[in-house]
Amino acid sequence: MSIMEIEGVRYSYDGRRNVLKGVSAKFEAGKMYAVLGPSGCGKTTLLSLLGGLDSPASGRILYQGEDIAKTGLAEHRRSHVAFIFQSYNLIDYLTPMENVALTSKLPPLPILERLGFTPEEAKRNVLKLSGGQQQRVAIARALASDAQVILADEPTGNLDEDTAAGITGILKECAHKSGKCVVIVTHSNELAKSADAAMRLRKGELQISDGR
C-alpha cells in the first residue's frame, strides 16, 4: 500500500499559468523515488506540495489515505515528512547535534555516528563542516524525526561525485533499511539510476518510468 498519493494536483503561482497540470502519483514506504525534469518544470513545486508547504489549487494529497489538508499542513510537516535541501539549510548557530535535536526527542549522537560523525565533529560549528558533512547533518535531522517520508530537493547538487555517491547511498539505506519513503528531486542520471523508480516531469505533467 502506498504511504503517499497525489491525485490530479494542479498548482499555479499566479492563478493563470498552471505549473502543475493535474499530476497523479503513488509513493510507497521502503522505496527511493527520483523526480527528474528540465529546470523550471515544477519539481520543487511538486515536492513542496508533498511536504505540505502549500496546498494545491485542485486535487488531493493523501498521507496514509488521509487528505493532508484535513490533517493540517503544519501537523503534516511536523509529523509525517522531513525535508532535505540542496543548500543543506542547517541553522547556523546550532551545532550538528543541536540541529538534529531541533525537532526530535531521539538522542542525536547515535544517529550522527551512524552517518560517520565523530563526537567532536558533532559539536562543531556547522559552518565549519564540509558540504558533504553538512548534508549528512541534514539527513541525520530528517532521520531523527519520526517522519516516514523524506523529501530531498537536489541533495547532491552542490557536492562532488564521490561525496554525492556517498549521500545517495545513505538515502538509499534510509529507504531500504529504515523503511522510509524517500523522494529525491535531481538532475543526476547517476542518482536516478540507483532509485527504485524514476518519474519525469515535463510541461507540468508527470511521466512515470519505472525503468532505470
Next chain:
Amino acid sequence: MSLFHRAFLYVTRKLTKTFLLLLILLVISTLALSGAAIKDATGTAALNVRQALGGIFTLQQNTSDPSKWVSTPVGNAGSQSYYGGEPLTVDLAERIMTGAAGISGYNATYTNYIVPLNADGRILELIDSEDNGTGLGSLMAGHGDFNSTVAAIAATNTAYDSYFAGGYIELTEGRHFTAGDKNPAIISAELAELNGLGVGSKITLRMSEYKAAMMGIDAGKTKVEVTVVGLFRSTAKSTTSLSNWSMDNSIFTTLEAVKTARPDMGDESFERIQFYVNDPGEMERIVRRVKSLPDLDPTDFIVTVDSSNVDAVMEPLTNMNRLISILILLVLAVGGAVLCLVLSVRVKERVHESGVQLALGISKKTIVAQYLAEVVIIAVLAFSLSAFASGFVAKTVGSQLLNDTISDRAQSPAGKTPGTSVDGETFLGSADFAPEFEGSSPLTKIEVEVKPATAAWMCGAGFLIICAAVMLAAAPVLRMKPREILSKMS
C-alpha cells in the same frame, strides 16, 4: 529542543548581535528609568518643600484705606496726617500667636538705611556689587555719605526672617537673635571679612550725615553700638537698585537699634509681621481666626497669604515634572521605533532560518515566540544594568535640569509695600529696594534614587514595548506562506 533553549543559544552565540541589542536596550532603559527616578524625586521634593516651608501669612498696616488716616492741624498753615490704625508691634504679634493656634513663629521687620562704622569710627568698606541698572547709584553719588548707607533690617526673630526662612541666605557662624537680645547684629561673612570683623566684633550704626543735615539732626547723636552675633552667606545671586544696599552689605539688628540710629522714624513701628504656619493646609482656618480675634480691628490690617515661598520652589518642580514626563514618553516612543527597526532587520536576516524551522514543522507562533524570548533575555540583562547606570545618570542629569529650571526665574522674598513713607524722601516702601534673588536655595539639590516600584513600572512598560516591537518586526514573516519563505531562501 525548546524555543527557550534555542533563544538562549542564539543570544549566547551571536554575540555581536546580542551586544548591539543590549546596547540599544540599555540606552533606552537607562534614559527612561533615570527620567522616572527624577520624576519621582521631584514629587518627593515637592512634598518635602511643602512640609519644610510651611505657610506664611503677612500682616501689614492698611495704609491704603483713607479712613484710617487721621489729620491734625499744624499751626495755621495746614495739617499733618498720620495713620490711625493699630501699629504693628511685638505685643500685637504675641496676641495673635496665642490667639490663633497653629502658628509656629513670627518675625516682624522694618528696614531703614544707616551708615555702619568700625570700632575706630571709620565707615565700613562696602562690598561692590552690580546694581540692577536703575541708575539710582549715580543719582545718589553727590549726596555726601549717602553712598555709604546700608540696609539695617530690624527683626524680632531672624530665624523666621523671610530671607533666612526662604533659604536665600544662611547662617554660617554664630547664632540667630530675637527681640530679647540687646543690640545684636548679623552681617554677611563677606562684609565681615572685608573689614576684619567676626562674631563678637562691635559695629556702630548712625544716621547718614547728609540725611541728618537735611532733617536738622546731629548725626553724631544717633550712634548706637551693636555686637555681631552671627554671620550669613547668600546662597543665590541677588540684585538691588543701589550697590551699597545689596544683601551682602545689609545688617540685621533690632528695632530699638534702628530707631536710635534713625530718630527721624518717630514712633513708627514694624512694616510687616510674617507668621509661619506649620501646615499650609491649615492656613485658611488660621487666617480666619486671626481676623476674628476680639482684641483687634481687622480693618486696621491687610493680611496676605504668601504662598510664594512654597510656589517659588513648587513651580520649577512642577515644570520639571511635566518636562520629564514628556521626555520619558519621547524616549519610550523613539526607543520603541528604533527597537522595531533593528528587530525588522534582524528578522529579515533570519528569513532563511525561519523557512527551515517552518519546513521542520515548527509553527510561526513558536518562531516569533523565540524571537521574543531572545529579546527578553537581553532585556532582562539590559534592565538590570540600567538600574545601576540610571542611578548615576539620574543624579547628574537631575541636578543639572533643576539648576536650569531654577535659574530661569528670579524673585524677591519681601513683598512690595503700598505707598508708605519711609524716610521722607521717597514714598516707596523699603521692600521696593530690597534685594531681588535669583532662584531659591532650598531646592538646589534633590534626592534622586531609583525606587523598586518605579523600576518595576518601567520594566513592565519596557516589556510591553518589546512585545509590540517584536510583533511588528515579525509581521512580514507571520504573513508569509511557508512556500514563499522557502523560495526566498534560495
